[in-house]
Amino acid sequence: MADSAEPTESLVKKEPEVPLNDPIVSRSTSGIMLICALLLTASLAWSLYDEAFGQRPWKGIQQQFVSRYTRYLKSIRPQAGKTEAEVKESSEYQTLDAEAQAALEKVKPDISDIDHKVGQIQRQLDAVTDPFQNQRGRLTVINYNVEIASGSAKDKYRKQAAQKRAELVEVDLPAADGSGKTATQKMNFDQLEKFYNDLRDEKAQLLGQKAELLKEPTELQKKRDDYLKQHLTGLGPTQIDGLIRKMEKFDYSILPHQISVNQYNIVDRCEVCHVGIREPLDLRPADLAPDGPGKKPDNLSRAFVSHPNRELLQIHSPDRFGCASCHWGNGRATTSELKSHGQNKFWLWPMFEKDNTEAGCQQCHSKDRVTQGAETLNLGRDLFAQRGCMGCHRYEGFDRETDALGNTRQNISQLEDQITANEKQIRLDTESSGSVEDNSEAQRLLAHADSLRVTNSLLAARIDQLNLQSKYLMQDQKKVGPNLKDVRLKLRKEWVPVWLSNPQAFRPGTKMPTFWRFATPAENGGPVMRDKDGEQQIQAIAAYLWQDSFEGQLPEQQRGDAAHGKELFESRGCLACHSIGEGDGLIGGTFAANLQKVGEKANFDYIVRWIHNPRERWAPYCPKEKRDLTPEDYSKHNLPFVFDTELHSRCPNDGAELQVQNMTVMPNFRLSETDARDIATYLFSLSSPPQYENASFMDSPELREKGHALIKQYGCAGCHEIKGFEDEQRIGKELTVEGATPIERLDFALLTKKAEEGSDPLGLHPQEKEKPWYNHKGFFEHKVTEPSIYDQGKEKDPKDRLRMPRPYLTPEWRAALTTFLLGSVGSEGSNVPQSLFYTPEDQRRQDIQNGWWVIKKYNCMGCHQLQVGQRSVVMDLPFYQTPEGKDLLPPRLTSEGARVDPGWLLKFLHDPSLSGEKTPAENAAITKAEQSATGGSAPQAGTENATTAKAAPTGGKLKAQPGLDRNGVRPYLKFRMPTFTFSPNELQTLVRFFMSMSGQQEPYIKEPLQPLTEQEKLVARQMFTSGTPCLKCHITGEPAHDEKAIAPNFLLASERLKPEWTFRWLLDPSQISPGTAMPSGLFRKEGERWVINLPNPPASANEYHDDHARLLVRYMFLMTPDEQRRLLATAPVAPAASAQPAQKAQNNSQSKGREVGSNRARRSRQARRATIARSTTFRTNARAPGM
Structure with missing residues (x-):
């Protein structure tokens, strides 16, 4: 690389000699730093405050609680001390304390001597324990070495163990005289172990003697302390001081x-x-x-x-x-x-x-029918079932019979289709087997055909079982409203449109809701929108109901005795469900209709027939043919027009199970025709039929067709049986999990903003004005109070408008129904895991809940007490407020399962009259024989529910009642246990309910009783007749006596009662049934047995050394009619039973008679409670004894 001519310095960027402006050094940032520091300090202070107080507001709340609670505890402490002192000063406490102190003083010298000896032994034990345990530990180690060693090593360790056992150990033992001196002794291991064990055994023996000596004083002290606890109304001073100390150390x-x-x-x-x-x-x-x-x-x-x-x-x-x-x-x-x-x-x-x-x-608890402690929720469930909600809305568990019946019929249809397909395949296989060349293939086809034939036989057997189940389910199936196929037979024609326009105006509080869509605003009394053709809708529905109902002539009935009818109506049990009167004068129950105005709407002849037997149906309904049968359907098969729940429940055309009775919960009181006529006469005397407008439009065919569509639209068949709508489905939304519906999916319509702002057009909670109600509670409350409110201002086609009618609900009922809906969230909407749901695995609790469905369905609690503290409807009726009236109340059933034999209970529930009449098969044979002799086809007396579609006048004669005009167990009661015609399903459910409520085991097997010797019979007979009041109250079979008896016949005891319950009942009846007139104190405890508690007991009783109470139980259970007559012959004369003192009984006897019409031979039974004619004082209360 060539050298560059450019100097190196030119390649380096030089820094300026004078520096640029530095923002850090050129100006002050102290202000910014100060602000940041202050902000940081403020945020720190705020975060500390928020952490200590803002996020912990509960600290101040806890401080307030500690302060207020401590002040309250100090304010009640003086009174608590006073209360404890008052209890301790009572004579009972002083006696118990004296007994405890005396018992302790009696054994104190012996206890002191034992404590001295134990102390000496303990000192010697302390001295010998360490040496003994040390030697034992060393021997344990050597023995372990012996176990793990092998060969000659084992002998080595065995010698060491022998040496260790022979080794002498010095022990400094304290002197036995307690002087504190010690004496040194030498002992080998065996001597040491024996000495140690002897000391321990001697100590244990002395402590056992001490415990035995202290047993009586300890029991007496416990008895004294328990008395103090039971009689203290609150906490004692010591306990309150403990709470105060707890507040002082509050965390x-x-x-x-x-x-x-x-x-x-x-x-x-x-x-x-x-x-x-x-x-x-x-x-x-x-x-x-x-x-x-x-x-x-x-x-x-x-x-x-x-x-x-x-x-x-x-x-x-x-x-x-x-x-x-x-x-x-x-x-x-x-x-x-x-x-x-x-x-x-x-x-x-x-x-x-x-x-x-x-x-x-x-x-x-969504699967419960009754939840203990949840009275509001239980009321909501009752309303949902009884006010007709389940007629439109499905809710899992409610109307279970209808759901089960639908499933059963669907299964039958599927099995029948399967049989048809199999038969087709059988024919194909059989035909194919003859045309195939291969013999093995032919054999296979024939074998397959045989297999299908066997399969069909099994399917047919299954269908038979399902048909039987459908028969029972149709017996169980009930409707909230009456059967509207009987409109022509039952009602005045002109009254029907009046009722449809506004049911509440005619009968305030009725179950029938108001259909606001065709009611006038004045009739609604609320912000509703009436359909323009509302009047035409009323006319159309009335026309359909009138034209599509049974035609026929009822037996003509003459008016009876209204005064006697009033007495029967008030005393037989009608008011347990029904009510009469209006406003403040209303009396009776709310389960069924108010009958004050029945004369303004109904046909007298029909009401007599209805009272006589409400289950009697005009014509049977065939679900397979989907129509009501006629006499022609029977005559073409040469059968009489007879149908009932026993032998004549199948369709003569196709063999399907029929609906043979009215789907009403009202039972049959087994009244005579005369009594039924008297009651009807009384009811019709309560009002006079007004003049209604002409209703000739109800005969219009055009209106009928329109009415058919309207009935389908409004879902009338949900509560009523209507011709052509027997299989109609519910029209409303399922509500099983309605409480879990997101709030956005609840249609508040145009009221959403008002709900959010708290503007309530209905003013449901005037004490909470402007409170927002845009929540589930607000939606449900307004929906059930005035459903039309969510249609206000909406532009809709009439067919798209809301269909829900307005039910009658009191504020309490509205809250209960809202509570029920709010809790209906299912497993998906719940805030707890499903594993916490109440799903009892034990059969007993399931039986209880299953039974509650039947109990509530038939309103058994209107007459009976099934829970402790629960009041029945009849208990508050004026008729039963006098002492004599209280004796005539129906029996309490709180311990029925423990009291009666389940086999007897099943028989009694099937036929409460215990009439012992001929079986249905025998009655059928008699009926057939009579018809053959007369050549007629009309049903004869004795056939249950037998009826004709077009009955001719019979001079007022109605069908004979099943059972007798009496009570089977307590004939002295005016109150009548009716015949409910329970199916086997319901009978079994009820029996298991009562058994489970009393904690009884299934199955129940009665233990045989030891036969009585002649000597025992003599003793028991003399106890019965020498002073005990048994024969004064119980039925004996003597008419003069039984006319005033108030307890069952002893001859029923062996079949009806359980021996162990009877034994407990004799000892203390008031503990089992508070308020019973059966006297307590008949027996007293003497050692381990109970003896008769009489001032002068029979000599034979004094000589009998076994349990007297158990002897009487055996005597009652083994009693025969001859023995009872012998008792009556030897007993003192005691014709009447009275709970009044003799003087009062004499004064009151003149006012206890009640006369009826002289043209009737009727007897009025006056029940009086027992007078105990002896000096011993028995505890009595105002209720019939009735075992």
Whole structure:
């Protein structure tokens, strides 16, 4: 490379001699630095404040709680001390304390002597323990070496072990006199081990003697302390002092109050602020008021209260579930109330409001029919089922019979198609086998044809089972509303359009909702939009219902005795479901219709027939032919027009199972025709038929066609049975998981902005004005209150407008139904994992829930108490408020499963009259014989549900009732246990329900009872007749006595009752059934047996040394009619039973008779409770004994 001529210096860029302006050195930046420093300092201070206080507002809340709670504890401590002192000063406590002290003083010398000996032994044990354990440890090491050594080494270690066992060890043993002196002794290992074990054995023996001596004093002390705990109304001073100390050491942080359940990924911090939720005191807002207990509370006071239901909290421990799992909200948030309560619009689980708290129960207990402790939710479920919601909206589990019936019929259809296809294939195989040349192929085809024939026989057997199941399901299937195929037979023609226009105007509170689309604004009373052709729609629907209903002539009935009908209506059980009266004068239940105005709408002849047997159907319906059958369908097969649930339930044309009874839950009270006529006469006397406008338009064929389309559009068949709509599907949306629907998919229509701003056109919550209701609760409340509100201002074609009618709902009902819908979120919408859902695996709990569906379906709780504390409807009726009336209440069923034999219960539920009539097969044979003799085809008496499509007048004669006009177990009760015609499905479900509710095992096998000896019979007979009140109250078979009896016949006991329950019942009836008139104190404990508690017991009883109560149980269960007559012959005369003292009973006897019409031979039974004619005082209460 050639050298460059250019000097090197020219290639280097020179720095200027004078530097340019440096922004750092040319001007001051101190101001900027100061500002930055100040900003940094301010941000640091803000971040420290936010970390310590802004992000921890709960610290101040906790400080307030500690201050207020401590003040409250100090305020109640003096009263707590006073309460404890008062209990300790009571004579009962003093007696228990004296007994405990006396027992302790009695054994104190022996205890002192034992303690002295144990002390001496312990000192010697302490001295010998270390030497013994050291030698034993060394021997253990040598023995281990022996085990692992081999050959000559084993002998070596064995010699070492022998030397170690023979080695003498010095032990300094303390003197036995306790002087503290010691004596040195030398012992080898064997002596040392024996000495050590002897000391331990002697010590254990002495301690055992001490425990035995202290047994009685300890038990008495425990009894005394338990008495103190039971009689203290609250916490004692010591416990309150402990709570005060707990507040003094309160940890103001999150971790002690945070709940973390890693198994379910639950982190919950609700108790960081709600600190008092699990405190052992019942804290109220006023207790923790800022100005002191009893002053005006603030919001924090309400946040500090304890949980309102401690029993529920024990079942759902926050340590397992947290709080937000049930209440919703954001359990992890602690920076603000808004965030922690989940009120952020992006949070999917906002906390339920107070009225809807139980919605959280539904998400985990969605398969329950009754959830204990969730009364609002249970009411919501009842309303959904009973007010007709499930007629339009499917909800999983509700209307299960209809769903199961649809599935069963679909399975039958599929199996029949399979049989048809198989038969076709059989023919093809058979024909092909004759044309093939290969013999083996022919054999294969024939074998395949035989296989298909066998398959078809199995499929046919399966179809038989499904047909039987469909028969039972049709028995179970019930509609919310009445059968509208009977409109012509039942109703006044002119009344039908009046009812359709506004049901609430005619019958306030009725289940039938108001169809606002064809009701006038005045009738609606709300912001609704009526269809322009609303009046024509009413006329069209009325025309279809009238023209497409049964025609015929009912047996003509004469008016009866209204006064007697009133007595029957009030006493037989009608008011358990129905009500009469209006406004403040209304009495009865709300399960079924108010009957005050039945005379304004109905045909008297039909009502008599309905009261006589509500299940009696005019004509059977064939689901396969999809039509109601006529007498011609039977006559062409030479069959009488007879149909019932027993032997005549199949279609004569195709063999399909028929619907043979009305789909109503109303049971058959087995009334005589005269009684049914009297009740109908009374109901018709309550009102006078008004004059209605002419309704000749109901005969128009054009209106009928339009009515067919409207009935389909409005979904009337969801609640009613209507001709031509038997298989109609629901028209509404499924609501099983409606609560999980995103808020954006709930159509608030043109009210979205008003909902967000809190403008409520309905004013549902006037106390919370301007509160936004753009949430699930707001949507549901407005939807069920006034469905038409979401059509306001909308321009729609009439067919596209909302169809949901307006139901009648009280504010309480609206809250309950909203609660039910809010909790209907399913597994996808729940805020807890599905593994926490209540899905009981044990059969007992499943049986209980299955049974509740049937119990609620038939309103069993209208008459009976099935839960402790639950009041039945009849308990509040005026008729049952007197002492005599209370004796006539239906029996309490809280322990029915433990009381009765399940086999007997099944029989009783099938036929509550226990009539012992002929079987259906025998009745059918009699019917056929009578028809052959007379040449007629009309159904005869004794055939259940037998009816004709066009019955001729029969002089008012109705079909004979199944069973007798009586109660099977308690004939003295005026209240009637009706015949429900339960299917085998429901019978089994109910029996298992009662057994499971009482914790009984399945199957139940009754143990045989030991026969009575003649001596035992004599003892039991004398106890029965010498002072116990058994024969005074129980039915004996003597008419004069039984007229006033208030308890069942002993002859039923062996078949009906369980021996062990009967034994417990005899000992203390009030513990099993509080309020029963069956006296307690009949027996007293004497050692390990129970003896009769009489002032002068029979001599034979004193000589009988076994258990008297068990003897009486055996005697009752082995009683015969002859034995009962013998008892009556030897018993003192006691014709009447009365719970009143003798003086009161005599004064009241004049007012207890009730006369009925002299033209009828009826008897009025007066039930009185037992008078115990002896000096021993028995505890009695105002309820019938009724085992």
